[in-house]
Each structure stands twice: as C-alpha cells, then as structure tokens.
Amino acid sequence: MSVPLYQLPEQQPSVWQPTSVEEAMQLKHKWGDNSVLISGGTWLRTRWENGLSSPPQHLISLARIPALAGLTIDNLGHVHIGPALCLADLMDNELMRQRCGLLVQACSEIAAPSVRNLSSIGGNVMTRTGDLIPVLLVMDAQVVWSDGQKERELPLKEWLEGPHFTSYEMMTRIVVPTSEPEQVSAEMADKGHSYEFYLKVGRREAFTPSVVTVAGSLRIEADGTLAAIALSAGGGSAVPARFKELEDAVTGKLLSKEVLQTLHKGVSDDFDAVADDYAGVAYRKMTAANLIVSECYKAWRKGGGAYAPRS
Structure with a gap:
C-alpha cells in the first residue's frame, strides 16, 4: 500500500501516489468522500480557488499509474x-x-x-x-x-x-x-466525400467558459445524398448531447435548402442550453444552430452534387 507522498500544513490534503488502478481504488474505499482521484487537477483547482467546492482531506494522484x-x-x-x-x-x-x-x-x-x-x-x-x-x-x-x-x-x-x-x-x-485515413483519389471522389468540423465560441479565445461548442461529421454521396451525419453541441454549463432524432430524420435525404432548414430548427429546438452570466438560452440555441448549419452548407458546396449551390 502507498504511503503519503507528503503531508501539507493543517487543513491541507494529504497526497497519495498509487501505482495501479487496484491500489487507487483501495485508497478511494479507505478514504471515501474525504478523497478525490486527481490527474492534472486544473478543473478541480479552479473550483477550489473559486469556493465552488472544498478541497478534500486526501488527494489520490493517478500520475504513477502507467x-x-x-x-x-x-x-x-x-x-x-x-x-x-x-x-x-x-x-x-x-x-x-x-x-x-x-x-x-x-x-x-x-x-x-x-x-x-x-x-x-x-x-x-x-x-x-x-x-x-x-x-x-x-x-x-x-x-x-x-x-x-x-x-x-x-x-x-x-x-x-x-x-x-x-x-x-x-x-x-x-x-x-476509427478507420484508416482515406486516400484522396478520383475514384473516391466519384463515391462522395466526408466532412467534419469543430467550432468553439467564447467571449475571448482562452481562459473563459465557452458560450457554445459544436462538432459534426457528414458523409455525402456523389449525388448529394446525406449518407451519414453526426451532430453534437455543448458549451458553458450545458451537458453536451447528440441530436440523434434529427440525424435519423435527415439521413438518406438529398442535402438541400429544405434539409438545412430542418437541421437549423431541430438544433435550435433540441439543444438543452443553460444560461449564465455570459449568454442566455435563446442566444446559445441560435448560435449552435447557425454554426452547425453553416458547416453543413460548406459540406454541401464542397460536394458539388446536382443540387449543390454554385455560388
């Protein structure tokens, strides 16, 4: 069993360094709610410093578990x-x-x-x-x-x-x-293309909670059919989620203005945004919908299918 790496001054936690998952969980069972498993600790430290939670009596470091x-x-x-x-x-x-x-x-x-x-x-x-x-x-x-x-x-x-x-x-x-990275070729271009995106919107680039974060992956056939799509959104205090029902509703359809409108309404309606001091619910919903549809539009244009816009 590990011994404390060091004992900090009074009212500061002891730090333990187990060398296996089994040992870490033994320590967790021993100290219970008076302990926290910790890796980098950047998020936990921020919460302690801001008074959102109290430091535990014991920190169980994961740094020595290969x-x-x-x-x-x-x-x-x-x-x-x-x-x-x-x-x-x-x-x-x-x-x-x-x-x-x-x-x-x-x-x-x-x-x-x-x-x-x-x-x-x-x-x-x-x-x-x-x-x-x-x-x-x-x-x-x-x-x-x-x-x-x-x-x-x-x-x-x-x-x-x-x-x-x-x-x-x-x-x-x-x-x-995952799969093998695709090799770009004329043959693959004839079969369609893939497109993925990640966008994060905040009041500044770093050191601030995100207002909205979105990600997506699309597979578009050569004729413009939406063969597969995966979309998600989060940001701030919202728990990120996939839009599974919306994805199912548009899969197999020709990517078109009407489908983009369906995506915009679906994201805006279904995104479970949370208001805070940075932005309200309505703003977050609209921002998420705008970002996702903008990227889907780019994918549509990139495909150059029969129904894709030319300008």
Missing part, C-alpha cells in the same frame, strides 16, 4: 486513450493526428499551452461539460470504468444521460472507433 497514460490501437482500428494523458501529449502524437484529427483540433482550442501540459482528457470528460465531449460524442466514443477488480464499457452518450457512474469507480480508457 496504464492510465497509454495510447494504443486494437485490431479493429479502435484507438484506446488513457484518461490521464494530457492534452499536449495527445496533440503531439502522430497516431492521434492521423486517426483523430478532429479531437486534436479540439485539444488545441482549450486554454493555453501551459494548461494543456497539465489538463487530461479524462478530466475534461469527467466535468460532464468539457469542450472535448462534443467531438467524442460525434466519434461514438466509449468510456471504460473500473472498480479496481473488473471493468465495464459504456457509450459516452449513455454515461452523460444518466447515473451510470459511482464515486467508487474510475475511468480507465476512452475508446474511439
């Missing part, structure tokens, strides 16, 4: 991301750039380099409002949890929608289905 900072790809082409990986390391990884380019882009738009050197992808997800979540939702990411003895895998979408997590479990992997 399995939580790994990055691998399985024989199905799924990328397994350790939740303790910092955003800067994800951005610098060649596998991530090739297979998960949209996620790399999203990482680059969070805070500043000094923060990205500490912030972990798992911590961003654990906030339930992180700006990486819309991208992970569009990518159909799964999250793997462990109680120290056994693991279970759950779609990120389901975890966000309900109480599928207890304080005596920890995230051990984020699994992202």
Whole structure:
C-alpha cells in the first residue's frame, strides 16, 4: 500500500501516489468522500480557488499509474486513450493526428499551452461539460470504468444521460472507433466525400467558459445524398448531447435548402442550453444552430452534387 507522498500544513490534503488502478481504488474505499482521484487537477483547482467546492482531506494522484497514460490501437482500428494523458501529449502524437484529427483540433482550442501540459482528457470528460465531449460524442466514443477488480464499457452518450457512474469507480480508457485515413483519389471522389468540423465560441479565445461548442461529421454521396451525419453541441454549463432524432430524420435525404432548414430548427429546438452570466438560452440555441448549419452548407458546396449551390 502507498504511503503519503507528503503531508501539507493543517487543513491541507494529504497526497497519495498509487501505482495501479487496484491500489487507487483501495485508497478511494479507505478514504471515501474525504478523497478525490486527481490527474492534472486544473478543473478541480479552479473550483477550489473559486469556493465552488472544498478541497478534500486526501488527494489520490493517478500520475504513477502507467496504464492510465497509454495510447494504443486494437485490431479493429479502435484507438484506446488513457484518461490521464494530457492534452499536449495527445496533440503531439502522430497516431492521434492521423486517426483523430478532429479531437486534436479540439485539444488545441482549450486554454493555453501551459494548461494543456497539465489538463487530461479524462478530466475534461469527467466535468460532464468539457469542450472535448462534443467531438467524442460525434466519434461514438466509449468510456471504460473500473472498480479496481473488473471493468465495464459504456457509450459516452449513455454515461452523460444518466447515473451510470459511482464515486467508487474510475475511468480507465476512452475508446474511439476509427478507420484508416482515406486516400484522396478520383475514384473516391466519384463515391462522395466526408466532412467534419469543430467550432468553439467564447467571449475571448482562452481562459473563459465557452458560450457554445459544436462538432459534426457528414458523409455525402456523389449525388448529394446525406449518407451519414453526426451532430453534437455543448458549451458553458450545458451537458453536451447528440441530436440523434434529427440525424435519423435527415439521413438518406438529398442535402438541400429544405434539409438545412430542418437541421437549423431541430438544433435550435433540441439543444438543452443553460444560461449564465455570459449568454442566455435563446442566444446559445441560435448560435449552435447557425454554426452547425453553416458547416453543413460548406459540406454541401464542397460536394458539388446536382443540387449543390454554385455560388
């Protein structure tokens, strides 16, 4: 069993450094609600400093558990991301750039380099409002949890929608289905094209809560048919979500002005925005709808199908 790395002055937490998931969960069971599992700690520290929550008596650091900072790809082409990986390391990884380019882009738009050197992808997800979540939702990411003895895998979408997590479990992997990077060729162009996007709107570029964050992925056939679409939105205190019913309603249709209007109304109606000191609900809904439809319009024009606008 670990011993405290050091004991801070009175009323400050003890810091523990387990070397395995099993050991970390033993410590969590021992200290219970008086402890917190911590990786980069950037979000938690902000909450403590702003008085939104109190520091616990014990911090259980995940820094010395190698399995939580790994990055691998399985024989199905799924990328397994350790939740303790910092955003800067994800951005610098060649596998991530090739297979998960949209996620790399999203990482680059969070805070500043000094923060990205500490912030972990798992911590961003654990906030339930992180700006990486819309991208992970569009990518159909799964999250793997462990109680120290056994693991279970759950779609990120389901975890966000309900109480599928207890304080005596920890995230051990984020699994992202991917495929081989496409080779641009005339033959592929004849079969259609793919388009993906990530946009974050805030009052300034960094160090401020996002007003709206959207992500999307489209597959458009050569004739303009919308073969597949995935859309999500979040921002501020809103829990990001996919627009599954809306996606199903437009899939298989020719991308057209009418479909874009359907998408705009659907996003505006279904986005569960939350007001704060930065912006109201109506503004966030309209912004999310405008951003998503603007990107879908770009994808439409890029395809150059029979019904795509020429100017």
